[in-house]
Amino acid sequence: MKKKKVIYILHDIEMGGVEMALISAIPELNAKFELKVMVLGKIDPGLTAHLSLEEQACLQTFNYKLYTYPAHLSKLVSFVLNFQPDIMICSLWRASLIGSMVKRLNKNITFYSFIHSTRFAHVFDRICTLAASKSADKILADSKAASDFISVFKKPSTIVKVISFYTHPSPPERKIAEFNSNNIKLMFLGRLNPIKNLPLAVDMVHDLRERGWPVTLDIYGRDNGVLNETIQHIENKQLSNYINFKAEVNHSGKLAAFSSHNFLIQLSSKEGMAMSVAEAMQHGMVCIVSPVGEIPNYAKDMASAIFVDITDQKEWDVALAKIEKVFQNPSLYEQISTTCFENARNISTYSATLTKTIQEDLDKAS
Numbered sequence: 001m002k003k004k005k006v007i008y009i010l011h012d013i014e015m016g017g018v019e020m021a022l023i024s025a026i027p028e029l030n031a032k033f034e035l036k037v038m039v040l041g042k043i044d045p046g047l048t049a050h051l052s053l054e055e056q057a058c059l060q061t062f063n064y065k066l067y068t069y070p071a072h073l074s075k076l077v078s079f080v081l082n083f084q085p086d087i088m089i090c091s092l093w094r095a096s097l098i099g100s101m102v103k104r105l106n107k108n109i110t111f112y113s114f115i116h117s118t119r120f121a122h123v124f125d126r127i128c129t130l131a132a133s134k135s136a137d138k139i140l141a142d143s144k145a146a147s148d149f150i151s152v153f154k155k156p157s158t159i160v161k162v163i164s165f166y167t168h169p170s171p172p173e174r175k176i177a178e179f180n181s182n183n184i185k186l187m188f189l190g191r192l193n194p195i196k197n198l199p200l201a202v203d204m205v206h207d208l209r210e211r212g213w214p215v216t217l218d219i220y221g222r223d224n225g226v227l228n229e230t231i232q233h234i235e236n237k238q239l240s241n242y243i244n245f246k247a248e249v250n251h252s253g254k255l256a257a258f259s260s261h262n263f264l265i266q267l268s269s270k271e272g273m274a275m276s277v278a279e280a281m282q283h284g285m286v287c288i289v290s291p292v293g294e295i296p297n298y299a300k301d302m303a304s305a306i307f308v309d310i311t312d313q314k315e316w317d318v319a320l321a322k323i324e325k326v327f328q329n330p331s332l333y334e335q336i337s338t339t340c341f342e343n344a345r346n347i348s349t350y351s352a353t354l355t356k357t358i359q360e361d362l363d364k365a366s
Contacts, residue, residue: 004362006033007085009095012041013048013059015222015248016191017142017165017275018091018116023047024167025351030055032355036083038062040076040094047250069094077101085109086365087358089140091116093125096132103135110361114140114163116272118149118293133158138361140354143273143294164353165273166282168251170345174284175259179333184208186217186288187261189254189276193224197290199233200267200310204288206237207320213327215242217265220257222248258283262333267310268292281305284341286333288323304340 006029013019022037029035039061048056060079064072080088080102090099091114103111113129113136120126133139133154141147142165151160177185188201201217208215219230227245234243249257264280264287271277271293278298280287289295291307299305306322309315326333 003032003034004087005036005083005085006087006089006358007036007038007080007083008089008091009038009040009080009098010091011039011094013037013039013043015044015047017273018114019047020251020275021142021165021167021350022091023051024349025354026051026055026058028351028355029358030058032359033087036060036085038076038079038095038098040064040098073098073101077105081106086362087112089114090132093121093128097128100128100131100135110138110365111136112138112140114142115146115150116142117270118145118272119270138357140357144297145294146272161357163357164348164350165275166278166344166347166349167275167351168279169349170282170341170347174337174341175255176284176337177260177262179262179330181327181330182214184213184215184263184327185261186215186263186265187257188217188219188221188265189249189257189280190221190266191224192219192221192226192230194226195269195271196226197267197269197310198226198230201265202230202233202237202239202243204265204267204308204320204323205239205243208323209239209242211320211324213324217243218246218257218261219243220246220249220254254279255283258285262286263288266290267308269310271295277305278344281340282344282347284337286326286336286340288319298343299340302336304336304343306336 035058037059039059041063043059043061062076076098087110088099089112090096096113099111113132130153133150139150139154139158139160140163141160144162147160147162190196205215205217234240264285266277267290273294277287277289277295287305289305290310301307308319
């Protein structure tokens with residue numbers, strides 16, 4: 001039987017939740033469907049090297065400068081129309097623009113608009129995402145928080161489907177560093193951009209060390225414009241000997257990082273699913289987090305994570321006290337670690353839930 005055609009459109013393939021989730025699904029999607037992945041930017045070859053040659057052949061890159069994007073729109077739309085997909089999935093605003101235009105020209109294509117955030121990044125994101133939500137046959141969301149956000153804007157008849165954003169099954173057992181109050185190891189994992197509030201993580205290390213705790217922090221990720229600012233803040237706080245920058249890591253590197261640290265810290269202003277937090281909890285790490293985006297839906301303060309209200313200095317002091325309580329009580333650390341690990345033991349993966357959603361819609365249409 002001839003395979004049904006699926007095209008997935010996104011901005012880049014680099015280190016990030018959206019991109020890593022898609023990469024994890026390519027083998028299964030390619031096995032079940034005739035797959036094209038349309039990349040509107042660069043592809044990091046290190047992230048796709050593990051794919052087979054057949055799977056890598058699914059990737060089609062259109063790396064145009066953003067300011068030339070309008071001049072190339074007709075070519076991008078024509079590529080999709082010529083492929084004649086049965087299902088078209090669009091993540092992020094530039095992909096959403098293409099999806100809306102394609103759907104207007106060919107209403108027989110089933111259009112999924114994929115939502116990954118709980119607010120619009122800028123005016124172009126708002127315009128293109130809202131247009132896609134109005135023309136899409138189904139809206140996919142990477143979390144309940146993202147689903148609630150977009151539901152305000154969609155047509156009443158449009159279904160919103162939450163897709164699991166876990167890229168890998170949970171491990172059979174916890175593999176994190178043994179807790180030692182004489183050597184407390186924190187890590188950050190993710191893009192180094194303003195919404196992650198890395199200077200606040202530096203402040204947290206500073207304040208904990210001021211209270212006598214031997215805390216260190218390793219930062220894993222790619223710079224998105226805040227590296228120099230963060231380095232300067234570290235120097236101002238005299239923490240250069242205790243905070244280290246590491247390279248961004250692939251999945252195996254991520255597992256190695258989890259296995260050599262006790263805590264993950266992420267004090268973001270906003271999030272969608274917060275993949276690095278979810279994956280760390282999946283492995284039993286105790287996460288020190290601002291409860292934004294989806295985080296409050298899969299974590300509970302002092303039961304499976306430690307919440308930090310970053311908006312109020314009084315609440316900051318409350319958070320420091322909670323963290324110290326965990327430092328002082330290894331059994332509480334163990335209890336939180338075990339709870340978050342057990343809560344994620346039977347999660348479904350992104351690949352499985354996305355593939356199932358596509359197949360169900362194709363079966364309904366046939």
